[in-house]
Amino acid sequence: MSALPQLKDFDKFSVVHGFIPDFGATSLAASASVKRIKAGETLYVEGDDAPFCYQMISGVAKEYNTLEDGRRQVADFYGVGELFGISELTEQLHTAEAITDCAVRCFPREKFLRAVETNPVLSHRFVGALMTRLHRSRERMVMLGRMNAVQRTASFLLRLAEEQEKATDIQFLMSRQDIADHLGLTIETVCRTLTELKKKGLILMPVARLFSILDEEGLEGIAHGAAGLR
Amino acid sequence: MSALPQLKDFDKFSVVHGFIPDFGATSLAASASVKRIKAGETLYVEGDDAPFCYQMISGVAKEYNTLEDGRRQVADFYGVGELFGISELTEQLHTAEAITDCAVRCFPREKFLRAVETNPVLSHRFVGALMTRLHRSRERMVMLGRMNAVQRTASFLLRLAEEQEKATDIQFLMSRQDIADHLGLTIETVCRTLTELKKKGLILMPVARLFSILDEEGLEGIAHGAAGLR
DNA sequence: CGTTGTTTTGAGTTTTCTCAACATGTGTGG
DNA sequence: CCACACATGTTGAGAAAACTCAAAACAACG
Numbered sequence: 001m002s003a004l005p006q007l008k009d010f011d012k013f014s015v016v017h018g019f020i021p022d023f024g025a026t027s028l029a030a031s032a033s034v035k036r037i038k039a040g041e042t043l044y045v046e047g048d049d050a051p052f053c054y055q056m057i058s059g060v061a062k063e064y065n066t067l068e069d070g071r072r073q074v075a076d077f078y079g080v081g082e083l084f085g086i087s088e089l090t091e092q093l094h095t096a097e098a099i100t101d102c103a104v105r106c107f108p109r110e111k112f113l114r115a116v117e118t119n120p121v122l123s124h125r126f127v128g129a130l131m132t133r134l135h136r137s138r139e140r141m142v143m144l145g146r147m148n149a150v151q152r153t154a155s156f157l158l159r160l161a162e163e164q165e166k167a168t169d170i171q172f173l174m175s176r177q178d179i180a181d182h183l184g185l186t187i188e189t190v191c192r193t194l195t196e197l198k199k200k201g202l203i204l205m206p207v208a209r210l211f212s213i214l215d216e217e218g219l220e221g222i223a224h225g226a227a228g229l230r
Numbered sequence: 231m232s233a234l235p236q237l238k239d240f241d242k243f244s245v246v247h248g249f250i251p252d253f254g255a256t257s258l259a260a261s262a263s264v265k266r267i268k269a270g271e272t273l274y275v276e277g278d279d280a281p282f283c284y285q286m287i288s289g290v291a292k293e294y295n296t297l298e299d300g301r302r303q304v305a306d307f308y309g310v311g312e313l314f315g316i317s318e319l320t321e322q323l324h325t326a327e328a329i330t331d332c333a334v335r336c337f338p339r340e341k342f343l344r345a346v347e348t349n350p351v352l353s354h355r356f357v358g359a360l361m362t363r364l365h366r367s368r369e370r371m372v373m374l375g376r377m378n379a380v381q382r383t384a385s386f387l388l389r390l391a392e393e394q395e396k397a398t399d400i401q402f403l404m405s406r407q408d409i410a411d412h413l414g415l416t417i418e419t420v421c422r423t424l425t426e427l428k429k430k431g432l433i434l435m436p437v438a439r440l441f442s443i444l445d446e447e448g449l450e451g452i453a454h455g456a457a458g459l460r
Numbered sequence: 461c462g463t464t465g466t467t468t469t470g471a472g473t474t475t476t477c478t479c480a481a482c483a484t485g486t487g488t489g490g
Numbered sequence: 491c492c493a494c495a496c497a498t499g500t501t502g503a504g505a506a507a508a509c510t511c512a513a514a515a516c517a518a519c520g
Binding site: 065067068069071072073075087088089093094113116118120123124126127128130131132133134135137140141144145146147181182183184224225 | 301302303305323324411454
């Protein structure tokens with residue numbers, strides 16, 4: 001029924017096996033530069049000219065859009081190996097901001113796109129990355145459009161666990177506000193929901209930025225719409 | 231019923247408007263076949279094997295995901311010329327269902343991807359299509375995550391107007407349920423919101439499946455979060 | 461230790477949803 | 491062409507979910 005196959009596995013596999021985004025190991029490497037930014041700094045802002053596209057070398061960043069009234073929607077978080085900041089326009093459509101200190105590889109946009117078009121291996125990798133990204137944003141549309149607060153939160157926790165490949169001592173690298181802006185909720189609702197999951201014994205959260213999953217099936221049940229807890 | 235170009239119009243249409251990515255005019259043309267499906271039939275179902283990817287020749291289809299409890303999220307609507315049903319997996323991630331009778335060009339998936347990788351022109355078009363798609367789904371994340379019912383509806387109406395390139399006698403090709411499933415609302419909320427826009431004199435809606443925009447700035451103001459009407 | 465920023469909890473309000481009834485349309489067979 | 495059945499769309503009333511505003515608890519940091 002539901003259960004969009006998780007692409008996380010694929011991403012991880014690809015990064016580890018150099019099968020995706022080893023965009024640095026080609027002719028592109030020469031024209032790429034490395035930039036370091038501190039936590040909280042922006043790499044680019046919505047509407048900026050977009051002379052580069054980026055690959056995360058270390059650290060985590062968030063990519064978001066801002067509405068007139070200041071509300072934000074965090075489209076995605078990018079970790080090591082991930083490619084971001086590319087669009088068909090020469091203008092950035094989002095704002096990217098470092099969550100932790102980051103090092104990013106910067107590829108000149110035009111050169112990058114040209115290389116992709118003419119190099120079958122690169123093309124394969126890039127198209128794969130784009131499709132993965134698309135798949136991910138589709139999953140998030142389902143979450144935002146059709147899940148309630150508990151479901152959104154539960155599935156987010158499971159995603160973090162999967163990304164960090166563990167079930168205990170999983171880190172929240174982002175703030176509650178970032179989580180809220182990603183899940184389409186308010187910060188208060190995120191807090192309340194986490195507390196609820198804690199009270200029901202599904203997770204452990206000794207401090208705000210760290211949690212462990214106590215009942216994975218339970219969490220999955222909730223994420224996938226089990227009644228009872230909603 | 232449907233005012234979309236029918237199959238007979240397609241040749242003329244695609245020739246005149248070069249805007250359709252002409253995936254058919256290459257070596258791929260030979261291996262592509264055309265399939266016709268009736269309104270309401272599915273082209274593929276989530277989880278199916280995905281031997282093909284598709285380009286709409288005539289008609290309109292919707293692509294959606296279903297949750298355990300039957301709730302649906304319509305990710306996108308596809309009209310003439312659009313490419314859909316491609317992912318990096320050999321399995322369909324969504325369900326595609328015809329809204330009107332449709333004719334679709336079917337490309338064998340593997341052959342298609344191979345052609346894209348090795349042909350710079352095709353690669354350029356395909357990458358462009360993917361990036362556009364990605365951009366679109368990002369916009370929808372903002373809508374689903376951070377807009378209220380009136381804003382979602384107003385921006386949807388503006389989108390339809392833009393797609394159909396007119397401000398009067400714009401058709402709803404899809405049902406209220408489809409709209410609701412796309413906007414992440416219930417059918418009742420969509421109705422109420424449309425009625426509200428009508429009462430405020432922003433749109434005209436003589437019959438359920440047809441509307442005209444009376445006050446475009448007003449609608450845009452609402453879509454972009456103007457206070458007053460919310 | 462105070463200061464500042466982040467997270468959590470509480471109380472009351474607003475929005476959207478649910479359930480139910482009613483209206484409008486469309487299509488079919490008599 | 492009418493009558494009936496069935497699908498689709500609209501409206502209303504009350505319930506539920508999430509939001510807002512406000513305050514308190516907790517952490518991090520100089």
